[in-house]
Amino acid sequence: MLTLHTCRTDLPVTPVDLATTTLSPDVIWIDLMDASEEEIAFVHEATGLKIPSRSQLSEIESSSRLRLEKNALILSIPAIYRPPNGQARLVPAGFLLTAERLVTVRFDDLASFNDFRKAYESGDAPPRGSVGVLISLLETMVDRLADALEHASDDLEIISHKIFGDGGTQSRSSRKKAEITSRAVLRRIGRRGDLTSHLRTTLLGIGRAVPFILANAPWIEADARNHLSGVRHDVDSLSEFEARLSDKVQFLLDATLGFISIDQNDTFKVLTIASIVGIPPTLIASMYGMNFKGMPELDWAYGYPYALVLMLLSAVVPTVWLKLRGWF
Secondary structure, eight states: OEEEEESOSSOSEEOOOTTOOOOOTTEEEEEEESOOHHHHHHHHHHHOOOOOOHHHHTOOOHHHHEEEETTEEEEEEEEEEOOTTSOOEEEEEEEEEOSSOEEEEESSOOHHHHHHHHHHHTTSSOOSHHHHHHHHHHHHHHHHHHHHHHHHHHHHHHHHHHHHSOOTTOOHHHHHHHHHTHHHHHHHHHHHHHHHHHHHHHHHHHHHHHHHHHHHOTTOOHHHHHHHHHHHHHHHHHHHHHHHHHHHHHHHHHHHHHHHHHHHHHHHHHHHHHHHHHHHHHHHHHHTTSOOTTOTTTTOTTHHHHHHHHHHHHHHHHHHHHHHTTOO
């Protein structure tokens, strides 16, 4: 889909005519969303810019993500895309910036672009020039990243209370239910960790793009440079916040695994106690169950109760000893 945005408040979006090869001077933002070959060819003919493919935008080298071609800045920033019924993932988003206009290339319906496009098409105060569009887009992306970090922080706080809640006053059934939900807690922590990793990658992409723009776009005015510096400061603060969240994710993961290990040790302790208490009576029963003729107790009238008492004592003595040592 190809959308042409202008700097006019009365006509923020202009119709597309693929039969022509010229653009109105009012067009400052060209948005390509999973565009067709005809739309890509139209933009190439009208602007002279080579539109990168998805594979080209997905390259991870810095020289591929940030480069200068003729008078255009080619930027590739990983963005977070959340399908309607799926887990969030990273997708490439391309920005081709010239002094006259901005061309954005994306292959997924990104929420940050939708938010900015709605505000832009409302016609209240469209950005001035291509740099203004790019700055507003980056600010919208940063705002959504901040909201995602806040949501992840709140969710981790809930998980923390669930993990470290007061279990001493819980009943046995409640503690058993908590043990059953350990896997769900681990999955929840894993999803938050995966999301914060995506957020870190996007913040890193924006954080690298802003200095590159400032260094390689001499046509940018002082006011726009100040706005870009503000975006960079916001990215730096969010990166610090994300680093603390990543540390908390790792801490909660270690704590959950530690509690699971403790529960497993308690289970093994029960089995160990049962084996210690049960082995001596089994040994005695096996000795007196051999029925050899030469056994002195074979014809003894009190042999049977004697063996029972001996087995009982062999079970009680280890139980008392383990109790005194605080095993249970």
